Amino acid sequence: MDVLLSDLRARVLMAHVGRKSLYIRGGGTKGFYGLPVDHDAVLDLLPYAGVIDYQPSELVLSARAGTPLAQVEEMLAEQGQMLAFEPPHFSDGATLGGCIATALAGPRRASAGSVGDFVLGVRLLDAQGRVLRFGGEVMKNVAGYDVSRLVAGSLGTLGAILEVSLKVLPRPACEITLRFEMDEATALRRMNAWGGQALPISATAWSGGDGTGCLTVRLSGAEAAIAAARAVLGGEALADEEAWAWWRSLRDHAHPFLAVRSLWRLSVPAVTRPLGLGPTLIEWGGAQRWLCGPQSAQRVRQAAALAGGHATLFRAVSVDEARASGVFHPLSTPVAAIHRRLKNEFDPEGVFNPGRMYPDL
Numbered sequence: 131m132d133v134l135l136s137d138l139r140a141r142v143l144m145a146h147v148g149r150k151s152l153y154i155r156g157g158g159t160k161g162f163y164g165l166p167v168d169h170d171a172v173l174d175l176l177p178y179a180g181v182i183d184y185q186p187s188e189l190v191l192s193a194r195a196g197t198p199l200a201q202v203e204e205m206l207a208e209q210g211q212m213l214a215f216e217p218p219h220f221s222d223g224a225t226l227g228g229c230i231a232t233a234l235a236g237p238r239r240a241s242a243g244s245v246g247d248f249v250l251g252v253r254l255l256d257a258q259g260r261v262l263r264f265g266g267e268v269m270k271n272v273a274g275y276d277v278s279r280l281v282a283g284s285l286g287t288l289g290a291i292l293e294v295s296l297k298v299l300p301r302p303a304c305e306i307t308l309r310f311e312m313d314e315a316t317a318l319r320r321m322n323a324w325g326g327q328a329l330p331i332s333a334t335a336w337s338g339g340d341g342t343g344c345l346t347v348r349l350s351g352a353e354a355a356i357a358a359a360r361a362v363l364g365g366e367a368l369a370d371e372e373a374w375a376w377w378r379s380l381r382d383h384a385h386p387f388l389a390v391r392s393l394w395r396l397s398v399p400a401v402t403r404p405l406g407l408g409p410t411l412i413e414w415g416g417a418q419r420w421l422c423g424p425q426s427a428q429r430v431r432q433a434a435a436l437a438g439g440h441a442t443l444f445r446a447v448s449v450d451e452a453r454a455s456g457v458f459h460p461l462s463t464p465v466a467a468i469h470r471r472l473k474n475e476f477d478p479e480g481v482f483n484p485g486r487m488y489p490d491l
Contacts, residue, residue: 157223195227233283237333240414302350307373308365398439427455
């Protein structure tokens with residue numbers, strides 16, 4: 131066991147014995163996401179970095195949590211491969227561990243799958259200093275749960291992610307981005323209609339307001355399939371550099387609509403009609419909707435719930451707003467019970483990131 135891991139274990143054991151809390155941090159690029167954590171010390175995983183194994187022919191990569199996300203993507207690109215869920219960086223310094231802990235995905239998520247869909251296994255440091263392995267070659271679960279996938283999106287509340295093994299995919303042979311002028315209702319109808327057809331759509335995004343807007347569609351795949359799809363869809367093609375910059379701005383929230391301090395994310399069925407909550411940016415074929423600017427938490431969450439979805443205060447104006455409104459949608463009683471059981475299984479003393487997801491977890 132290397133020196134870095136021994137040091138991490140020692141710090142966790144000291145916190146556990148002393149009933150102290152630890153805030154798990156990597157590159158810090160996603161520190162805004164979730165509720166603020168009142169902690170006694172920081173467990174820094176940034177030095178615990180490095181690619182452990184990469185087998186391009188097997189489409190599998192394993193790396194430590196502190197490994198820069200940019201390094202992973204560069205290594206994959208050299209082999210014509212990629213992280214299919216298109217994870218956001220937000221800024222320089224994003225790490226693989228933070229990518230998995232937040233489980234945030236970019237524009238390609240609706241067509242490729244979620245972060246958890248690509249997690250093959252994890253190595254986790256629990257609150258008692260134990261190094262646990264889930265998934266991969268060793269199949270070990272807790273109470274019937276697929277822990278390797280549950281860790282994705284847990285925001286460090288179950289333990290510190292040490293290593294992760296991921297399935298990767300080949301990069302598309304060809305891509306083209308099309309743009310259409312249309313209002314929100316028309317865009318939703320088009321996205322849902324196209325989603326039911328055999329079209330190589332890898333991403334969609336609509337933004338606008340006051341009855342006007344623009345739908346942007348990315349096609350990915352074989353050149354012949356893209357040519358045939360373009361003939362069906364029509365639209366105006368963007369230059370490659372412009373298209374790359376557009377999707378990257380959406381992924382990393384450099385787009386003006388998303389680069390704000392008050393931002394709500396709604397997850398609803400793709401067929402949901404316009405919600406009438408003000409200027410909106412829509413992704414994932416209609417399933418993900420962003421609202422910017424001051425909003426009533428009750429109004430937003432009620433609208434999402436009525437549509438059969440949920441709402442997240444993705445980026446709050448202040449700590450007070452995050453605590454008053456809550457970041458994540460309130461849990462139903464059965465789901466909350468499952469969360470508490472998992473937390474008690476891995477971290478009964480509340481050492482790791484207490485309250486990051488919900489005040490009582």
